[in-house]
Amino acid sequence: MATFDDPQAAEDAYYDAFDEHDLDKMMTVWADSDETVCLLPMLMAIKGTASIRQAFEPLLRNDSGFEIQVGHMHWIKTDNLAIHLVEEAVKVPNAPPQSVYATNIFQKNESGSWHMTMHQNSPLPMEPPTQGQPQ
Secondary structure, three states, X not given: OOOOOOHHHHXXXXXXXXXXXXXXXXXXXXXXXXXXXXXXXXXXXXXXXXXXXXXHOOOOOOOOOOEEXXXXXXXXXXXXXXXXXXXXXXXXXXXXXXXXXXXXXXEEOOOOOEEEEEEEEXXXXXXXXXXXXXX
């Protein structure tokens, strides 16, 4: 299992794995636990590393055309837990890019390595109406 000295190193490896279409690399970021959770838009909660691997496999095939660009928004970190709020610009073939907010939660394990325990995506909020438009 890969080790990550801090939550940012784990998060970088997670998004690098998408760029590299490397499922094995992406899975080294996840905590090896049945308690890990991934919540993707319009899907039921995915629990456990085996199920998470199965869900991400089609996205990380070399021919999927799936890409993510990440913008960091806010971080909270304690000695053993880190929460990162990011904006993901998601690109898939034959569709306009879409942005979502993502929350990545990392936990430090007994050996001192940081790993993802939860990833959740949610749509961006609707833009407020411009002045003069009905609400």
